[in-house]
Amino acid sequence: MSDHATANSTADAFRSVDPLGEALHALRLSGSFFCRSELRAPWGIDFPAMPDSLMFHVVTEGSVWITFANGEPFHLETGDFVLVPQGRGHAVVDCLKTRPINLFEYERPLLSPRYELLEVDGGGSPAGLICGIGSVKDPAARRILSLLPKMIPMQAATPGNEWLRGSVQLMIEEARSLGPGGDAVITRFSDILVVQAIRHWLNHDPHAQNGWLGALQDPQIGRALALIHRDPTHPWTVESLAGAVGVSRSGLAARFADLVGETPITYLRQWRFEVARNWLRDTDQALAEIAGKLGYESEASFSRAFKKATGRTPGSVRREAGEET
Numbered sequence: 001m002s003d004h005a006t007a008n009s010t011a012d013a014f015r016s017v018d019p020l021g022e023a024l025h026a027l028r029l030s031g032s033f034f035c036r037s038e039l040r041a042p043w044g045i046d047f048p049a050m051p052d053s054l055m056f057h058v059v060t061e062g063s064v065w066i067t068f069a070n071g072e073p074f075h076l077e078t079g080d081f082v083l084v085p086q087g088r089g090h091a092v093v094d095c096l097k098t099r100p101i102n103l104f105e106y107e108r109p110l111l112s113p114r115y116e117l118l119e120v121d122g123g124g125s126p127a128g129l130i131c132g133i134g135s136v137k138d139p140a141a142r143r144i145l146s147l148l149p150k151m152i153p154m155q156a157a158t159p160g161n162e163w164l165r166g167s168v169q170l171m172i173e174e175a176r177s178l179g180p181g182g183d184a185v186i187t188r189f190s191d192i193l194v195v196q197a198i199r200h201w202l203n204h205d206p207h208a209q210n211g212w213l214g215a216l217q218d219p220q221i222g223r224a225l226a227l228i229h230r231d232p233t234h235p236w237t238v239e240s241l242a243g244a245v246g247v248s249r250s251g252l253a254a255r256f257a258d259l260v261g262e263t264p265i266t267y268l269r270q271w272r273f274e275v276a277r278n279w280l281r282d283t284d285q286a287l288a289e290i291a292g293k294l295g296y297e298s299e300a301s302f303s304r305a306f307k308k309a310t311g312r313t314p315g316s317v318r319r320e321a322g323e324e325t
Contacts, residue, residue: 019226020202020216024195027141029054029134032187034115035108036060036175037131041124044093044100047131053087054145055133056194060172062127067091068150079156079165083197085148087133094127114183115175130175132190137282139274140229144198147213149205152197167193215259220245224252225260228268232275233293238264273309276302280314281321287314 037045039062047055057066059080066082067073068090076082084090091100108116136142156165171189174182202208215221223245228236241264242252256264272294279290291302307313 019222019229020213022226022229023138023140023144023216024198026138027136027144027195027198028138028191029132029187029194030137032114032132032134032183032190034175034183034186034190035103035118035129035131036111036115037118037120037127037129039094039119039127039129040121041094041127042098042122043120043127044091044098045106045118046091046100046102047084047089048102048104049089050087050133053133053135054194055084055087055131056190056197057082057084057092057132058130058168058171058193060128060130060168060175062094062125064127064129065093065096066151066153067093067096071150074151074153076153077155077157079168081154081164081168081193081197083148083152083154083194084150085145085152085198086150088150090151092129092131094124111178112183115178115186128172130171130186132186134187134190137278139271139278142274143212147211148198148201152201154193154197154200164196212260215256218255218259220247220252221256221259224256224264225267228264228271232268232272233295235295236264236268270309273306276306276314277310277317280317290314 057064057076059076059078061078063075063077065073065075068088073096074082093100103118106118106120108118110116136145154161154164156162156168167189171186171193174185174189202213208214209217216225224241227234227241227244238253239249242249245252247255253263256262256267260267262270276290276294279285287299287302291297291299294302296302296305303314310317
């Protein structure tokens with residue numbers, strides 16, 4: 001099929017595409033693990049950094065403080081939710097005078113394969129948390145997380161957030177009963193809360209209108225990005241992308257570079273390496289198959305390009321994934 005035919009066959013399908021919405025839709029937690037904490041002051045939990053992961057906390061009872069190194073502390077009340085998108089180290093404490101203890105120094109008996117309980121009884125006022133950690137595999141969703149601030153809080157008392165308290169209450173009830181399929185239910189609630197937190201930030205922070213996030217929200221460039229994300233193995237050219245989104249070749253090239261900061265073809269090449277990284281980690285596809293899908297004539301040429309772009313060999317990415325399982 002020619003570039004023009006491809007453009008004609010895809011243009012109609014993408015007229016109503018929401019590229020940012022697609023990326024958020026793909027934001028699903030994998031490998032999730034949860035901890036319910038029942039606490040009485042004084043108590044403090046230090047959460048070490050967990051790269052390539054996101055963390056979140058739901059305050060189920062009482063009030064808490066979340067603190068980061070060299071950052072202002074933030075106060076949270078019952079029903080509030082806070083997202084730590086890049087898994088940065090932080091602490092959650094009953095008050096700012098309490099010295100936190102590393103999470104892994106506490107006894108945390110397992111209630112299910114992916115759910116544990118932490119209890120601290122200092123004799124003081126009660127508080128409760130549900131804490132979660134998970135990873136995101138989709139490249140577009142991972143890119144969004146990398147661009148978010150270190151913390152996104154959602155407070156139940158904020159006008160417009162009335163839904164949050166009800167959602168949190170349902171999550172609390174499921175966590176306490178932990179009936180059949182409870183882990184899956186909590187994971188789904190977590191997905192919703194994470195996406196809602198990101199939507200809240202996108203709607204209220206001016207930084208969300210710049211760079212790659214701003215490009216996703218552009219009528220033409222957003223659709224071009226969606227085409228690349230949906231079908232990275234297609235032999236896209238600037239001309240075929242421009243035809244598919246209804247702009248001139250020069251117009252697409254100039255606006256794409258202005259919003260994204262690189263040419264469409266450079267972006268496509270880098271995106272393919274992101275996709276290849278996922279395939280190497282999450283599938284058993286042979287290296288030759290991956291290379292062929294992405295347009296390389298041989299394993300050797302793909303391996304050289306992959307290492308130049310990422311600083312890693314394909315084999316090292318696959319071995320590391322095997323060690324993690």
